[in-house]
Amino acid sequence: AQTVTQSQPEMSVQEAETVTLSCTYDTSESDYYLFWYKQPPSRQMILVIRQEAYKQQNATENRFSVNFQKAAKSFSLKISDSQLGDAAMYFCAYTSGANSKLTFGKGITLSVRP
Amino acid sequence: IAGITQAPTSQILAAGRRMTLRCTQDMRHNAMYWYRQDLGLGLRLIHYSNTAGTTGKGEVPDGYSVSRANTDDFPLTLASAVPSQTSVYFCASRRTGGSYGYTFGSGTRLTVV
Numbered sequence: 001a002q003t004v005t006q007s008q009p010e011m012s013v014q015e016a017e018t019v020t021l022s023c024t025y026d027t028s029e030s031d032y033y034l035f036w037y038k039q040p041p042s043r044q045m046i047l048v049i050r051q052e053a054y055k056q057q058n059a060t061e062n063r064f065s066v067n068f069q070k071a072a073k074s075f076s077l078k079i080s081d082s083q084l085g086d087a088a089m090y091f092c093a094y095t096s097g098a099n100s101k102l103t104f105g106k107g108i109t110l111s112v113r114p
Numbered sequence: 115i116a117g118i119t120q121a122p123t124s125q126i127l128a129a130g131r132r133m134t135l136r137c138t139q140d141m142r143h144n145a146m147y148w149y150r151q152d153l154g155l156g157l158r159l160i161h162y163s164n165t166a167g168t169t170g171k172g173e174v175p176d177g178y179s180v181s182r183a184n185t186d187d188f189p190l191t192l193a194s195a196v197p198s199q200t201s202v203y204f205c206a207s208r209r210t211g212g213s214y215g216y217t218f219g220s221g222t223r224l225t226v227v
Binding site: 047093104 | 147149154156157158159162172188199202204205208215218220221223
């Protein structure tokens with residue numbers, strides 16, 4: 001069974017600084033997708049970034065980028081120029097196959113210090 | 115606006131009562147899912163449906179049932195609620211194939227007392 005591990009329950013970053021959130025996963029599949037979701041206090045699940053395993057290039061969305069290490073099964077999220085609005089819970093998630101489900105990590109709470 | 119509608123937004127329920135959480139999507143997505151979110155545990159899959167007329171068990175299915183009579187609706191039923199079912203419940207859907215984009219509802223906060 002696939003598992004997703006987020007070992008850090010909480011992190012804090014100074015506004016305008018850069019922070020990296022860690023995620024590792026375990027799978028025997030060769031083709032899969034990885035996601036980072038943001039959940040602010042509103043409870044809404046917001047897709048931050050997505051990475052296809054067959055793509056070697058790391059995904060980037062504005063201030064958000066990933067460091068995808070397929071051999072190490074690592075998928076970390078880097079947030080550059082952190083803003084107060086980035087404060088939220090972040091979930092790493094995995095899926096593979098046409099009928100596969102989304103498996104989540106336990107999440108990390110990110111706080112941003114002004 | 116296309117998306118997922120969940121109802122109710124929140125509910126306080128007496129233990130032993132029956133409760134159905136509603137989920138409706140208007141995107142014609144084939145696959146639908148129910149997750150529960152608990153602090154420190156992330157989101158865990160309860161039940162899923164890959165297409166209308168089919169359902170499957172997820173990681174934590176005990177005490178819950180689902181049905182998928184049509185593409186749009188995927189209700190989750192607690193037959194006899196217990197306090198351990200206090201949680202936030204999310205419904206999600208996905209268009210099969212392509213980039214595997216998932217859409218989430220806004221969640222239902224359920225408290226069983």
